[in-house]
Amino acid sequence: MNTIHIPTPLRPFTDKKESVEVSGGTVGELLADLTRRYDGLRKHLYTDEGKLRNFVNVYLNDEDIRYLQREQTPVKPGDSLSIVPSVAGGAPTVTTPPEAEKASARAVPDLSQDEIKRYSRHLIMPEVGMDGQRKLKAGSVLCIGAGGLGSPAAMYLAAAGLGRIGIVDFDVVDFSNLQRQLLHGTPDVGRSKLDSARDRLRTLNPHVHVDTYDTSLSSENALELFEPYDVILDGTDNFPTRYLVNDACVLSGKPNAYGSIFRFEGQASVFAARNGPCYRCLYPEPPPPGLVPSCAEGGVLGVLPGIIGVIQATETIKLILGVGEPLIGRFLVYDALRMRFRELKLRKDPECPVCGTNRTVTKLIDYEQFCGLRPASEVQAGAPADDWEITATELKRRLDAGDDLLILDVREPNEYQINRIAGSTLIPLGELPRRYQELDPSREIITQCKVGARSARAAEFLHSVGFTKVKNLRGGIVEWIDQVDPSQPKY
Numbered sequence: 001m002n003t004i005h006i007p008t009p010l011r012p013f014t015d016k017k018e019s020v021e022v023s024g025g026t027v028g029e030l031l032a033d034l035t036r037r038y039d040g041l042r043k044h045l046y047t048d049e050g051k052l053r054n055f056v057n058v059y060l061n062d063e064d065i066r067y068l069q070r071e072q073t074p075v076k077p078g079d080s081l082s083i084v085p086s087v088a089g090g091a092p093t094v095t096t097p098p099e100a101e102k103a104s105a106r107a108v109p110d111l112s113q114d115e116i117k118r119y120s121r122h123l124i125m126p127e128v129g130m131d132g133q134r135k136l137k138a139g140s141v142l143c144i145g146a147g148g149l150g151s152p153a154a155m156y157l158a159a160a161g162l163g164r165i166g167i168v169d170f171d172v173v174d175f176s177n178l179q180r181q182l183l184h185g186t187p188d189v190g191r192s193k194l195d196s197a198r199d200r201l202r203t204l205n206p207h208v209h210v211d212t213y214d215t216s217l218s219s220e221n222a223l224e225l226f227e228p229y230d231v232i233l234d235g236t237d238n239f240p241t242r243y244l245v246n247d248a249c250v251l252s253g254k255p256n257a258y259g260s261i262f263r264f265e266g267q268a269s270v271f272a273a274r275n276g277p278c279y280r281c282l283y284p285e286p287p288p289p290g291l292v293p294s295c296a297e298g299g300v301l302g303v304l305p306g307i308i309g310v311i312q313a314t315e316t317i318k319l320i321l322g323v324g325e326p327l328i329g330r331f332l333v334y335d336a337l338r339m340r341f342r343e344l345k346l347r348k349d350p351e352c353p354v355c356g357t358n359r360t361v362t363k364l365i366d367y368e369q370f371c372g373l374r375p376a377s378e379v380q381a382g383a384p385a386d387d388w389e390i391t392a393t394e395l396k397r398r399l400d401a402g403d404d405l406l407i408l409d410v411r412e413p414n415e416y417q418i419n420r421i422a423g424s425t426l427i428p429l430g431e432l433p434r435r436y437q438e439l440d441p442s443r444e445i446i447t448q449c450k451v452g453a454r455s456a457r458a459a460e461f462l463h464s465v466g467f468t469k470v471k472n473l474r475g476g477i478v479e480w481i482d483q484v485d486p487s488q489p490k491y
């Protein structure tokens with residue numbers, strides 16, 4: 001026996017079945033068996049001459065039959081066929097995770113006349129309809145961060161009529177945010193992101209209730225903040241918060257609509273520890289600090305969070321409606337350069353420290369420490385800060401005094417093109433282990449990056465290979481520009 005997946009538009013002709021069991025030795029025989037059972041399908045799939053219509057693609061497993069032997073392609077038992085007409089793709093199956101059942105079971109509010117008009121394109125869809133729209137109105141999401149991912153997610157969720165949207169953020173809108181954080185506009189630069197987000201969401205949809213939390217998410221407040229919400233949408237950009245969100249979601253039983261972005265690549269999944277893997281099943285431990293650069297260090301294509309944030313919003317809506325196939329147990333990887341999506345299977349790890357059988361994490365921990373991050377002043381244990389750090393004004397004074405200092409810029413070449421300290425030498429942090437011999441250990445070296453974190457690691461590395469006269473420029477080039485050379489652009 002073989003399975004044929006039926007796309008949504010053709011299900012009216014298969015008694016609403018999403019898949020049909022058929023038998024035969026070739027693709028053509030399977031399709032013939034299908035149309036024998038459901039005669040109404042025939043005219044949608046075939047022309048009068050009996051040829052497959054050209055807007056209907058048929059895939060055998062993951063392969064388009066046009067690149068195989070078309071209808072003559074032989075099939076093995078267990079192979080599946082997918083019919084993909086040009087209007088739609090995929091083959092959803094309906095599974096409702098238990099987290100979403102709670103939202104579904106709650107008393108749902110009625111819709112006003114205005115809301116009925118506003119959501120009319122939802123209301124005429126059988127998968128949403130009046131009941132679904134009322135579920136959305138009763139539903140709630142907490143967005144961690146009003147940045148690149150939080151922006152598109154919150155905007156689409158507000159527009160879609162999700163009743164309650166919470167946002168946790170403590171940041172202020174900066175010019176460098178505007179390339180991708182569409183919740184904020186140019187006039188918002190300098191305002192709190194929460195104020196800007198609230199205004200934007202209210203303009204989009206005044207029927208939505210927006211809660212703002214002017215705080216950074218911490219082990220102390222996470223469980224309390226998560227409590228009133230159905231879904232947590234992780235839009236964070238750092239590992240400590242990502243693990244904190246994961247663990248707090250597992251401990252409180254909330255689904256985590258996860259997304260992450262870097263340069264041209266995005267990832268998305270739904271971690272729902274009660275019936276699927278969690279983030280720690282995938283990555284039990286964080287990478288060592290510095291191995292994986294942040295967006296601030298590595299950059300991100302401005303449109304990328306638009307794609308990934310909207311995927312997170314889509315999953316949130318599906319969880320609340322209880323429709324479709326959630327991205328649970330699946331890890332979606334999106335490559336914008338190749339314009340390709342890949343899906344990896346995720347499995348629940350029985351040894352997972354937070355959702356496994358012998359869990360060792362039963363309450364929220366210190367995630368900064370867990371991720372190996374300590375305040376900069378503790379990087380070199382035991383040494384007083386002044387011994388290995390130098391401030392921008394002190395560096396300027398010493399340069400003016402004619403001291404022989406080698407300023408080692410460890411940023412990437414494209415960052416160096418934007419701004420630099422005159423006379424500095426560029427060796428990106430990643431190249432330092434194989435290029436440090438180019439440096440003269442007898443000279444005093446000042447390591448420098450954008451804000452001081454990468455250069456602290458560079459200084460630490462140089463110490464470890466025997467350099468004794470190394471200092472780190474505190475606050476990096478940003479502080480240098482602020483305090484010494486405001487003529488240079490900041491990024």
Ligand SMILES: [Zn+2]
Nearest residue numbers: 278281352355
């Ligand atoms: Zn887990």
